[in-house]
Amino acid sequence: MAVAGSAWVPGEPGAPSAVLARRLDAIGTGAYVVDPQGRIIAVNALAERLLDRSAAALLGRDAHDLLHRDSGGRHMPRAQCRMRQAFHAGRPAQAETDYFARGDGSLLPISWLIAPYEAGADETATLVLFHAVDRPVKTGTRADPSAQPLTELERLALLAEATTRLTSTLDAEETLRRLVTLVVPRLAEWAVIDLITERDEVWRAVVVHGEGETLVHHDDLQGPMPPLPEDSPxxxxxxxxxxxxxxxxxxxxxxxxDSGIALEQRRLFEATGMHSAAIAPIRSAREVLGALTLGRAGQSQAFTPADLPLIEDIARRAGIALDNARLYQRQRKVAETMQNHLLPQMPRVPGLEMTVRYLPAPNASQVGGDWYDAFRLSDDATALAIGDVVGHDLEAAAGMAQVRNMLRAYAWSQQEPPSRIVERLDEAIMHITDVTMATVILSRVEETADGHWQLSWTNAGHPPPLLISHDGLARYLTDGHGILLGTGLGRRRPDATVLLPPGSTLVLYTDGLIEEPGHTLDEGLDRLRRHAAALAHRPLASFTDQLLRRVRPADNDDDVALLTLRTPARPSTGQAAPTTRP
Structure with a gap:
């Protein structure tokens, strides 16, 4: 979830501010979040009531200028504001008396706590918790959180931070890392996480020691654990x-x-020097996923039963996050398996080299609607196809498989030009599939009588093929272009034909290779053309890999299918080089 540095309309449904506000509503005190510039980006309902200000009146405003006042109701100089100083230092802080300006002009005596947290990749934000107080009391800060019990406000802040940080990732390893940074050194010097694998084996996944601000991982204490006893106390x-x-x-x-696990625990205490530990289950709504052990050493106070509810709450949130991450990983695995079965084996065509690559969308379920295909036709020509069915999920992949298989059947059975075959496909998908929109290029590659290679194709709304000569001259094949599939207009489609020069390279690709947020499609096409021309001398597999690496946008959120073909350096019918797959 992007918080800091994002742009949105305050209060817009589904915007980050609205999503974060719903999370803040679960906190039993006034709460708001500010970005690195000190602007309010989310606020909960209780804060609105305490401040007598609506969310619309708060979002986007500088929190210090809007709210911070001295005891006389005057604007507080920034240099004298304790909250502002802690905010700029990027450290947690609290005070038991200060004043906020309410919407009706009155002063609200408050107690507050602020805590910075990671809002996403390379993004930070600061959580501010406050509640009204009846009378001024002494201010104070806590130098060693493990040396004395947390205040209720600190507990709420920690749980709010745990909820926000742990639920904002679907990566299990990242969830464990965030869990450790939440509790060390805030609650303990040591954190140990034991997980139950999908095969019901126990694995000591994390043993971390906090040394000042540094977290030290003890790999020698991690690894497989003995079986879990059924009745050990x-x-x-x-x-x-x-x-x-x-x-x-x-x-x-x-x-x-009484068990191997008990023996491992004895060794853990001896190796770490912990004198006190609090151990809580990590569970989801469906099952127990493991256990969280927090350990204190040195002069830290020992844990007491009163500490357990907070640790249980943190472990419960970690369990929900881990369960979501595991479910997501299972879905990705199923999707990846499905995609591997959907990707076709490429034919061996004497005289031609072919290489294909498929890269899934990084934030999707490992499959999408992008696809490629190549197969021999009944008249010994070779069909090449590339297409894109709208979507980035299993439904799009299923639609892609339908379109590809129907196209194969029509191309094999109908001795007709590519345009007529795609017309039949367009008519069919409107009636017998759930595909709403798709693009495709269908082409025929065949050897002429004099040993050259000829390409015939039709393009249904897809980015144009790119042809690069052996000398690095690159041009797009813009002929044969028609509307995409699924419109229902029933227009006739054009064909185009070109002779492929000896040693030339043909590139068929999907739009994920050239589309980049903030840039035009023409810029993406020009980037592809320039890099393809520069790489034309490379072997085809290297050409294809380097083209993907150089051209695919770093912030691409789309899948990419890529098919490259190279003709012989001179007219010939020699044996083709082996075809490679992703």
Missing amino acids: MPLSRALRGVASAVAAPETYQREP
């Missing part, structure tokens, strides 16, 4: 079964171990 075993949380000490595991 020991704290970690109970937590991994989802029975209960517990406080433990080295003495807990000094007795005769």
